[in-house]
Amino acid sequence: MxxxxxxxxxxGTVLEGDVLKVDAFLNHQIDPKLMREIxxxxxxxxxxxxxxxxxxxxSSGIAPAVFAGLYLDVPVIFxxxxxxxxxxDHLYTAEVYSYTKKETSSISISESFLTSExxxxxxxxxxxxxxxxxxxxEIAKSAKATVSGIGIVIEKSFQKGRQLLDETGIxxxxxxxxxxxxxxxxxxxxxxxxHVK
Amino acid sequence: MxxxxxxxxxxGTVLEGDVLKVDAFLNHQIDPKLMREIxxxxxxxxxxxxxxxxxxxxSSGIAPAVFAGLYLDVPVIFxxxxxxxxxxDHLYTAEVYSYTKKETSSISISESFLTSExxxxxxxxxxxxxxxxxxxxEIAKSAKATVSGIGIVIEKSFQKGRQLLDETGIxxxxxxxxxxxxxxxxxxxxxxxxHVK
Numbered sequence: 106m107x108x109x110x111x112x113x114x115x116x117g118t119v120l121e122g123d124v125l126k127v128d129a130f131l132n133h134q135i136d137p138k139l140m141r142e143i144x145x146x147x148x149x150x151x152x153x154x155x156x157x158x159x160x161x162x163x164s165s166g167i168a169p170a171v172f173a174g175l176y177l178d179v180p181v182i183f184x185x186x187x188x189x190x191x192x193x194d195h196l197y198t199a200e201v202y203s204y205t206k207k208e209t210s211s212i213s214i215s216e217s218f219l220t221s222e223x224x225x226x227x228x229x230x231x232x233x234x235x236x237x238x239x240x241x242x243e244i245a246k247s248a249k250a251t252v253s254g255i256g257i258v259i260e261k262s263f264q265k266g267r268q269l270l271d272e273t274g275i276x277x278x279x280x281x282x283x284x285x286x287x288x289x290x291x292x293x294x295x296x297x298x299x300h301v302k
Numbered sequence: 303m304x305x306x307x308x309x310x311x312x313x314g315t316v317l318e319g320d321v322l323k324v325d326a327f328l329n330h331q332i333d334p335k336l337m338r339e340i341x342x343x344x345x346x347x348x349x350x351x352x353x354x355x356x357x358x359x360x361s362s363g364i365a366p367a368v369f370a371g372l373y374l375d376v377p378v379i380f381x382x383x384x385x386x387x388x389x390x391d392h393l394y395t396a397e398v399y400s401y402t403k404k405e406t407s408s409i410s411i412s413e414s415f416l417t418s419e420x421x422x423x424x425x426x427x428x429x430x431x432x433x434x435x436x437x438x439x440e441i442a443k444s445a446k447a448t449v450s451g452i453g454i455v456i457e458k459s460f461q462k463g464r465q466l467l468d469e470t471g472i473x474x475x476x477x478x479x480x481x482x483x484x485x486x487x488x489x490x491x492x493x494x495x496x497h498v499k
Contacts, residue, residue, distance in 0.1 A: 138375075
């Protein structure tokens with residue numbers, strides 16, 4: 106998605122350890138118009154699949170997921186990383202390991218909102234090692250729901266997440282695919298996975 | 303806001319300890335069309351004030367804030383409850399006490415995204431004791447930014463938050479004002495603070 110790649114090049118910064126910082130429009134400050142375009146792009150990709158609900162993880166997945174939900178006319182559920190006062194029982198839970206933070210946390214969705222009839226679209230802001238998306242797939246399995254698609258805003262294609270998700274057979278769409286962040290420079294792959302000059 | 307009150311009556315449930323559970327459309331599952339309407343309503347109320355940025359707190363404030371940001375054509379910043387890999391230095395931070403959880407947590411916004419020129423609109427999902435909004439006001443003060451308005455989705459008017467915010471002199475708009483949750487029944491106030499039969 107050209108617009109998103111332009112944002113990444115203009116406003117993103119590369120930190121040590123292959124960390125791409127996009128706090129200026131996605132992970133801390135949010136650009137609402139960009140989110141609307143991203144949501145529309147996801148809706149366009151997944152509109153034929155009979156999606157009944159979108160699932161994401163708090164917090165940075167919420168904005169793109171809500172616009173995709175608006176366009177697909179389905180509810181959005183965000184998995185919670187922490188149990189809350191109103192959300193502590195009757196939960197589907199999965200353990201998610203973060204390679205960046207080097208810690209395992211659990212994510213939860215209330216049993217009330219997922220059924221075996223559901224066709225889910227998973228949306229997340231980043232795909233690196235794939236653990237968050239795999240956690241959501243595990244939750245979907247617990248609910249006997251179908252995962253019909255996975256939409257990622259920014260994929261770090263040089264890490265193993267994309268391959269792990271492709272191996273599930275679920276359709277994956279990443280709106281920006283990053284080939285490399287070496288030497289603090291951002292190189293993209295195109296949608297088919299070819300290097301972009 | 304009639305539509306929101308209808309959602310609360312139809313899909314909300316009252317738990318012990320005056321907790322209103324609206325996990326079906328705001329705090330866990332999100333209704334994107336309702337969020338769009340809520341964002342539009344906030345934009346309508348605050349459009350004349352020259353708002354430059356919206357600030358909210360992760361996670362449930364994000365969806366209504368992003369639509370308000372879309373309509374007001376300004377960026378949205380969500381304060382983080384936890385420091386992240388890309389957000390740990392150069393932060394404005396405030397301590398927020400939660401009466402529900404009986405714990406103090408800190409919320410942070412990067413110094414990069416707030417300036418003394420900013421006119422901020424604070425948006426949050428709930429107003430009860432006002433500690434979250436007061437924390438955001440404190441962060442705004444640290445940045446020497448002006449808080450021009452506060453938009454709340456659901457206000458529990460029988461708790462002290464509304465009064466504390468009114469005492470700051472900042473304009474507060476709550477889209478649903480709850481007079482009482484006694485005996486598991488939801489009673490609303492109208493916008494002027496009168497009881498609704």
